[in-house]
Amino acid sequence: MQLNKVYERAMISRDARFDGQFFVGVKTTGIYCRPICPANSPKSENVSFYPTAAAASEAGFRPCLRCRPECAPGTPAWSGTSTTVRRGLRLIANGALDETNVETLATRLGVTSRHLRRLFTKHLGASPLAVAHTQRLHFAKRLIDQTALPMHDIALASGYGSVRRFNDAFRKTYDRSPRELRRTGADSAGSDNALTVRLPYRKPFDWTALLSFFAARAIPGVEAVFGDRYRRTIVIDDIPGVIELRHDASAESVLLTLHGIETAALFPIVQRTREIFDLDAPVADIAAVLKRDPMLKVHLRANRGIRVPGAWDGFELTIRAILGQQISVKAATTLAGRIASRYGDPIDAALADANREHALTVTFPTPEQLARARCNNMGLVGSRAASIRHVARAVVDGSLSFDPSQDPAEFCDRLTAIRGIGDWTAQYVAMRALKNPDAFPASDLGLLRASDGNGQGRMRPAELAEISERWRPWRAYAALLLWSSAAGSGG
Numbered sequence: 001m002q003l004n005k006v007y008e009r010a011m012i013s014r015d016a017r018f019d020g021q022f023f024v025g026v027k028t029t030g031i032y033c034r035p036i037c038p039a040n041s042p043k044s045e046n047v048s049f050y051p052t053a054a055a056a057s058e059a060g061f062r063p064c065l066r067c068r069p070e071c072a073p074g075t076p077a078w079s080g081t082s083t084t085v086r087r088g089l090r091l092i093a094n095g096a097l098d099e100t101n102v103e104t105l106a107t108r109l110g111v112t113s114r115h116l117r118r119l120f121t122k123h124l125g126a127s128p129l130a131v132a133h134t135q136r137l138h139f140a141k142r143l144i145d146q147t148a149l150p151m152h153d154i155a156l157a158s159g160y161g162s163v164r165r166f167n168d169a170f171r172k173t174y175d176r177s178p179r180e181l182r183r184t185g186a187d188s189a190g191s192d193n194a195l196t197v198r199l200p201y202r203k204p205f206d207w208t209a210l211l212s213f214f215a216a217r218a219i220p221g222v223e224a225v226f227g228d229r230y231r232r233t234i235v236i237d238d239i240p241g242v243i244e245l246r247h248d249a250s251a252e253s254v255l256l257t258l259h260g261i262e263t264a265a266l267f268p269i270v271q272r273t274r275e276i277f278d279l280d281a282p283v284a285d286i287a288a289v290l291k292r293d294p295m296l297k298v299h300l301r302a303n304r305g306i307r308v309p310g311a312w313d314g315f316e317l318t319i320r321a322i323l324g325q326q327i328s329v330k331a332a333t334t335l336a337g338r339i340a341s342r343y344g345d346p347i348d349a350a351l352a353d354a355n356r357e358h359a360l361t362v363t364f365p366t367p368e369q370l371a372r373a374r375c376n377n378m379g380l381v382g383s384r385a386a387s388i389r390h391v392a393r394a395v396v397d398g399s400l401s402f403d404p405s406q407d408p409a410e411f412c413d414r415l416t417a418i419r420g421i422g423d424w425t426a427q428y429v430a431m432r433a434l435k436n437p438d439a440f441p442a443s444d445l446g447l448l449r450a451s452d453g454n455g456q457g458r459m460r461p462a463e464l465a466e467i468s469e470r471w472r473p474w475r476a477y478a479a480l481l482l483w484s485s486a487a488g489s490g491g
């Protein structure tokens with residue numbers, strides 16, 4: 001009851017901090033809205049509050065066409081949920097239920113399907129299938145509004161098996177067809193097979209800090225940061241492409257443009273991009289915990305929109321982390337570029353950046369390409385080259401994966417079991433590739449220097465690990481805050 005009062009006050013005030021945190025079902029209209037909906041506030045006896053859009057949909061409400069719930073900032077997958085639900089949400093966001101069922105999802109998570117349904121209902125107010133359905137529907141609605149893509153392409157991109165199923169879903173939800181919902185002035189898909197979509201984020205959001213982080217670590221030929229843009233090569237279903245991101249502060253969103261990529265691959269690319277730029281970070285929850293620490297409180301004031309940068313590919317990040325062991329960020333980036341140039345596959349010139357200074361020329365090599373790579377005559381010591389081969393072979397034989405459903409602690413154990421891989425590398429990869437918000441590389445020299453607030457000598461890793469206990473479950477964000485206070489650190 002007390003929580004409903006908080007929701008009601010947020011609805012009346014249209015407080016943007018609650019946007020995406022809950023949804024309002026209006027009994028008199030049968031519509032569910034965002035708490036910032038500009039319509040007149042309904043009477044309190046006529047509303048119900050739901051933790052997710054899927055829960056509101058399950059209760060029989062349809063999305064508001066005025067405030068457009070599909071455009072709300074993403075609900076943080078880990079906020080207020082169990083670890084199993086958090087991992088399940090990430091898998092669903094990556095399309096785990098598009099081609100499989102709840103039983104398969106539950107098996108990946110190590111629980112029974114019945115228990116998984118019970119957890120989802122308890123924490124989210126909706127079943128896993130309802131969450132997946134609402135996610136597909138909202139994604140399709142954004143494409144209808146933002147692009148000029150044909151409805152057939154939108155249906156495929158959203159995970160619907162056929163246009164008929166696509167049309168039926170929209171008629172049942174919106175009581176009208178997708179064509180009737182299409183807004184005028186949709187963006188053009190572009191004549192060069194490029195498509196741009198908007199990715200809303202939760203404020204505050206520090207795009208400049210994120211861009212600086214990626215700029216310092218951009219692998220030559222694979223990634224490029226220039227001006228206000230980030231570009232990189234990717235491979236989807238063995239087909240290379242390029243993604244480009246830029247910031248639109250006025251619309252509180254990041255613009256994602258895809259070049260040479262099939263529309264059917266759009267959904268997983270969008271979800272992965274959201275993770276890379278940490279667009280759904282629950283900044284209020286993070287700040288509430290970290291500001292209790294006097295040292296971190298100072299850093300939070302200067303970095304209110306802190307995010308943990310993700311990674312497009314876990315294997316690529318792991319190789320980059322191995323190269324960064326005991327050398328500077330710049331040196332590791334140079335070595336990564338040499339490896340990509342020698343062992344990666346070249347991309348079509350039409351996909352490369354027209355600006356030669358920031359040319360994209362190759363895709364990062366696969367585990368198969370590096371499993372036997374000697375990496376000789378490029379300034380790489382033999383032990384690092386051997387570690388790269390060991391990791392590549394582990395991925396090839398299946399003993400190591402970057403599946404987001406796995407337990408982060410178990411992943412770190414498997415990674416550190418590989419010769420040449422220490423805890424620092426494992427925690428760093430878990431932080432960025434697995435998006436574990438509590439990963440913390442306590443032995444990082446930059447963190448140790450930044451944590452030495454008393455000037456009595458560098459802190460030991462064990463001491464820092466003990467101090468970091470009070471930063472749980474957001475230690476990864478604490479690490480980024482500390483790195484931001486010691487420019488140039490952080491792998």
